[in-house]
Amino acid sequence: MDLNLIVSILNIAVVAGTSLVYATLGEILTERSGILNLGVEGIMIMGAVSAFAAAYHSNSAWVGVLTAMLVGGALALVHAFLTITMRAEQVVTGLAITIAGGGLASFLGQKLGPAGAPLVGLIGPRFREIPIPGLSQLPLIGKAVFSQDLLVYLMYLVVALVAYFLYRTRPGLHLRAVGENPQTADALGVSVFRVRYFYTMLGGVLMGVGGAHLSLAYTPGWTENLTGGRGWIAIALVIFAAWDPLRALLGALLFGSVNAIQFRLQAQGTTIPSNLLNMLPYILTVVVLVLTTWLEAFRKRVGAPAALGLPYNREERT
Amino acid sequence: MLPFTLKFERRLTVSRVATFLSPLAALLLALLFGAVLLATAGANPWTTYRAMFTGAFGSTYNWTETLVKATPLILTGMSVAIAFRMLFWNIGAEGQLVMGGIAAAWTALFLTERLAFLPDSPWVWLPLMMIMAIIAGAIWGLIPALLKAYLNVNEIITTLMFNYIAILWYRYLFTTAWKDPLGFGFPGSAEIPLYARLPRISGRLHLGIILAIAAVLLIWVIMDKTRRGYEIRLIGENRRAAEYAGVNIIRNIILVMVMSGGLAGLAGLAEVAGISFRLQHGLAAGYGFTGIIVAWLARLNPWGVVLVGVLLAGLLVGGDQIQISMGLPASVALVLQGAILLFVLGSEVFRSYRLRIIPRAPVALPPPEEAA
Numbered sequence A: 001m002d003l004n005l006i007v008s009i010l011n012i013a014v015v016a017g018t019s020l021v022y023a024t025l026g027e028i029l030t031e032r033s034g035i036l037n038l039g040v041e042g043i044m045i046m047g048a049v050s051a052f053a054a055a056y057h058s059n060s061a062w063v064g065v066l067t068a069m070l071v072g073g074a075l076a077l078v079h080a081f082l083t084i085t086m087r088a089e090q091v092v093t094g095l096a097i098t099i100a101g102g103g104l105a106s107f108l109g110q111k112l113g114p115a116g117a118p119l120v121g122l123i124g125p126r127f128r129e130i131p132i133p134g135l136s137q138l139p140l141i142g143k144a145v146f147s148q149d150l151l152v153y154l155m156y157l158v159v160a161l162v163a164y165f166l167y168r169t170r171p172g173l174h175l176r177a178v179g180e181n182p183q184t185a186d187a188l189g190v191s192v193f194r195v196r197y198f199y200t201m202l203g204g205v206l207m208g209v210g211g212a213h214l215s216l217a218y219t220p221g222w223t224e225n226l227t228g229g230r231g232w233i234a235i236a237l238v239i240f241a242a243w244d245p246l247r248a249l250l251g252a253l254l255f256g257s258v259n260a261i262q263f264r265l266q267a268q269g270t271t272i273p274s275n276l277l278n279m280l281p282y283i284l285t286v287v288v289l290v291l292t293t294w295l296e297a298f299r300k301r302v303g304a305p306a307a308l309g310l311p312y313n314r315e316e317r318t
Numbered sequence B: 001m002l003p004f005t006l007k008f009e010r011r012l013t014v015s016r017v018a019t020f021l022s023p024l025a026a027l028l029l030a031l032l033f034g035a036v037l038l039a040t041a042g043a044n045p046w047t048t049y050r051a052m053f054t055g056a057f058g059s060t061y062n063w064t065e066t067l068v069k070a071t072p073l074i075l076t077g078m079s080v081a082i083a084f085r086m087l088f089w090n091i092g093a094e095g096q097l098v099m100g101g102i103a104a105a106w107t108a109l110f111l112t113e114r115l116a117f118l119p120d121s122p123w124v125w126l127p128l129m130m131i132m133a134i135i136a137g138a139i140w141g142l143i144p145a146l147l148k149a150y151l152n153v154n155e156i157i158t159t160l161m162f163n164y165i166a167i168l169w170y171r172y173l174f175t176t177a178w179k180d181p182l183g184f185g186f187p188g189s190a191e192i193p194l195y196a197r198l199p200r201i202s203g204r205l206h207l208g209i210i211l212a213i214a215a216v217l218l219i220w221v222i223m224d225k226t227r228r229g230y231e232i233r234l235i236g237e238n239r240r241a242a243e244y245a246g247v248n249i250i251r252n253i254i255l256v257m258v259m260s261g262g263l264a265g266l267a268g269l270a271e272v273a274g275i276s277f278r279l280q281h282g283l284a285a286g287y288g289f290t291g292i293i294v295a296w297l298a299r300l301n302p303w304g305v306v307l308v309g310v311l312l313a314g315l316l317v318g319g320d321q322i323q324i325s326m327g328l329p330a331s332v333a334l335v336l337q338g339a340i341l342l343f344v345l346g347s348e349v350f351r352s353y354r355l356r357i358i359p360r361a362p363v364a365l366p367p368p369e370e371a372a
Helices: A002-031 A038-058 A061-085 A090-107 A141-146 A149-169 A170-180 A181-185 A191-217 A230-240 A245-265 A280-298 B015-039 B045-057 B059-085 B092-112 B122-151 B155-177 B207-226 B228-238 B240-244 B249-276 B287-297 B300-324 B331-347
Strands: B004-010 B201-202 B353-359
Touching: A002 A038, A002 A141, A002 A149, A002 A170, A002 A191, A002 A230, A002 A245, A002 B092, A038 A061, A038 A090, A038 A230, A061 A090, A061 A191, A061 B092, A061 B331, A090 B287, A141 B331, A149 A170, A149 A191, A170 A191, A181 A191, A191 A230, A230 A245, A230 A280, A230 B155, A245 A280, A280 B122, A280 B155, B004 B015, B015 B045, B015 B331, B045 B059, B045 B240, B045 B300, B059 B092, B059 B201, B059 B207, B059 B228, B059 B249, B059 B287, B059 B300, B092 B155, B092 B249, B092 B287, B122 B155, B122 B249, B207 B228, B207 B249, B207 B353, B228 B240, B228 B249, B240 B249, B249 B287, B287 B300, B287 B331, B300 B331
Parallel strands: none
Antiparallel strands: B004 B353
16 A cells, blocks of 8 residues: 555544544543433534534634534533433433434524525535644654644543543542442542533533534535434444543544545545445444454453443432 | 422332323423424414424325324334333334335345246235345344344444444445436336235325234234233343343343334335335435334333324424425424423433422521420
């Protein structure tokens, strides 16, 4: 393979994987607190549509990102309220968020353009590549890592922060404790409710940013079904990553490179029909999930937080 | 600070009143939420809702259209409900439906040619198409079931990914491999022969609705009247107890997913052999996902699935109507569906809990005076 091809695949892999990294980190924080949020797909697509609409009307991509963060946090708050306070079934609640989010995004996409027109086909502000002088000249990885948009650079920072926070700080320890053993955490004076609310919402904020990266940088603009199942891939990546932020980065890059190879083949005019080529990430998700689960079964411990998906009720110690 | 705190207290028994009232309250709140949304979009909520209602149930014709959409919804709702009963989270009804549709179309388009010695009779081909559709849906449900049963692979992800794979394959078939050369460039397969079509009852309403009701009846008998059904329910309610009682979990997971996938596959047959008569755009219309809402709102009860299936079908038809007559996006119906489900999820707590208002005690209580 020639070097330029590798460089270009790596370059696309990073930008294609960025939204996945944000969403996967968001879900990791959520699940670490013991809450399973299957609404990622719905939150991401709401993040994408609201980011684009806000950026278009304010003519500022950053306003778009902020809006997506707010929208993501708000939707995650709905999930938190229903599952934590109202004790609703977590799996079905997440699905409901995805279904409602998808419908609402489609509705808003047809209404939020200028004077109630659709958003489809509009061109708005976007994040452009800003090569970092010097570093972007590095051989092989320079262009891929250091010639990207600002949300990609921010993503590096967020991965490092989350990893440090989770393993090296006291609140990070509290978060892990709540997900592993809420009774003990409670007995030590950690408010299980507060921790679960906070990280479910923070997770939603990150998922929102993931959606924003799609509509403001990766594939700028709004189209129906823009996320195309990335939210679900993110949930699979959480399992692949064994709830670890750095492994999440790795997994997202793997998926990003599959996207990149897809593009490459399409650009070269492959004879493989695009519909079959587009199956790749979904087949890969299943394969990766099966392998991960299979490998985990050999080790003693599966990486999931022990209290994941279980409601916590102070009065009923079950 | 508020002068009181709110607290959920577990009821001794599930409240019948709350079981009945909470979904109604949830429905009203969802409609209210929709009204706010419609009003901000510049539409009059009241006239919109009226238009939706008459669009769905206003005349015999509208009723048949609603039942046309209820047919796949009842089947996918039933498919989801039996899997959820066992706490097997099958999110893959959409893909299983698509696979059923593909198998039905393949049988009608290609198997008819290979088995040309068979008579061109609906009595031969419709049952054959049904069997093929059920098998195809069942296989598509079986793979995640086997992965779950033997390797404990998360079924939510696998069933969901199988949706995308099935949908892309179906798109490939009708746009490329099976594309009708006589179709003037429009993407879609050739039409299936007349004898491979489900007979119509009234308007576009076809025999599929009868098949759906029959399937519900069959599943109801299996789930509520047989030992196997009891085992499946037991696994869902208390997996550990089921294990101790010697229930074979692996076998039941496989059985349930074969039934679940088969039901969704049957929905695919109903769409292809009853409505579109060819493989074309629109088979993956989201019935699999709406089936999840149907199943949950019906509390996973077979006859509840029929009722909720018809109501949500009415919502979809009403949504199409306001798109035609008022120029509002049909996605209003999707938003309403999602909102209804969310509000119902939020209200279910009242079935087993009551909300207690506990007045806050004054902070510094003087020590009680000792009786002299």
